[in-house]
Amino acid sequence: MNLYNTKQGHSYKISDINGGKGVENKLESMGIIIGTEVKRVNSSFSGGPAVIEVGNSKFALGKGMASKIKVKDLQ
């Protein structure tokens, strides 16, 4: 499953990121790496961004980037 298709309120663990070095580095600098636990805050709506919670921070990611992040459901 990828991050864009996740459900509002559910928690996930990142299992893979395949967006190329640029995307990986950007995510890494904010502490979003393989193994990081994330919680989905909003629901996907017509190509709008995915908002996730990591620790006490929230991030908004565009559909393209979010789709490149593979996650496992922790529920």
Next chain:
Amino acid sequence: MNKILLMGNPNVGKSTIFSRITGVNITASNYPGTTVEFTEGFYTHKKEKRKIIDVPGVYTLKPNDPAGKVAQRMLEEAEQEEDTIVVNIIDSTNLERNLNLTLQLLERNVPVIILLNFWDETHHVGISIDTNQLEKILGVPVIPVVGVSGEGIKHFIDRLGEAENVDMEYAENEKWNYIGDIVSQVQELSHKKHSLRDRIEDLTIQNWSGLLIAFVVILVSFVIIRYIGEGLIGYIFDPFFQSLWKPIMTTLSSALNGSGIIHTVLVGELIEGSINFEQSFGLLTTGLYVPITAVLPYVFAFYFVLSIWEDSGYLARLSILLDRIMHVVGLHGMSFMPFLLGLGCNVPGALSTRVLETRKERFISATLMGIFTPCMAQIAMVIGLVGKYGIRGIGPIALTLVLMGIVVGYLMKKFVHGESPEIFTEIPRLRIPDLKSLLKKLFMRIKYFLQEAIPFVLLGVAIVNVLYSLKIINFIGQFAEPVVTHLLGLPSETVGALIMGFLRKDLAVGMLAPLGLSLNQLIVASVVLTMYFPCVATFSVLVRELGVKDMVKSAAIMVISALSVGGVLNLILSSF
């Protein structure tokens, strides 16, 4: 010790701490050779003056964007200097993520001291941090502070001299494990309560509740802007001009015998035997009245509300909700900022396009902002002109600008080459804004507006007066008349206003007042004046930001859309 760099991730409260320790003498400037803005100020302690620099917020020292490169270069300079120390500000509720930058700073050849900001929030989110232990591990002072209340700041100043230049070493590929180790040694988590604040934060982001809240926030903001703007005009600025300035001008007018070239330039024409600040059109009458009385109160009110949006963390939430809509015109949520700033004044709007990533984004946002975003100066004057017709006057103008903005933006998205990147941003927590840093920012924006606006208004009034006296405007009017009268349905006298529009849009709208136009003509003229060309100040900034070649393309799009939209609007309105 003479220089202090404040460094940290974005949204860690750097600016609040900056304005707490600096005095009134602060300046914002561009880092040489770049388009990145930073703020610097001074702080005097025990008769020693220190320069304090608010370095742009970054997540990492690997420069992958313009702000990162500037932070990197400032740090490199600091490594060369004897007396510079780095103050690393950390969001103590996000220790793990923030330590990434901290470790990179500790590797460098500079003394570092660490501030754990938002300390008061740690127990709300169920975190306790052992600062002594963290100090031992990192080898530099670690001081908990609360930027907004000033708690811990004095302690920080006292310990400034203890900043240490340590040489931290760790394996790059083990970095996050190492950070995890540190965090587990110094931080204890208790159960996190889902507070009311968490609930509201989520609601502002989630789709339907978010849109509803955005609608209410925008509506309330408009009411506040209008209330402050009208209040300042009605109770302070207009009475000042009418009761104190007018007698002086009347004396000057009679001293000049009420006519002559000097009278025309300084005082302008007498309307029904006396000075009319809106229509006389002299340097010292209309030239001062329009920017100060008609426009400044609204610019002040607008930037006041915008600063609250920014500093409370709401603006980022609004950007996320608007992200989807912005895709239609090839932009994303964060590229909403130029339009919002442009509503205050197009110049800072144009300047803010530079933070966008790609050429395509910058071109689209600068062109759309230039065409369809009337500045507060112009809005104030348009409202003065058509406000008495209520929604019948303002409705068609606003609707035309928004709809045509979407159409032109969509066409640019299709035909402009290049990439439209996606949104990727941190969403800060909702916080009560710190009044002191808010006022400092507001003050800088107002100062900037006055510096930009007043010289151009005075120049504009002077030039138009000269052009009128030499009958040059009548001459140009004859050439432009077919377009103006036949295509747009306006009398040929509006040519003067259109020429003025190159200099100042607010004055241009003001020049329409004495022409006795019908409502339909006022609507067409207001739309065309907004769209056809940016004022000269914005134009010069856009040339610098886009380059001459792209600016020519952008200007062509502006003129073509202005004339076609004006023409069609004239046809539609006159057929009713």
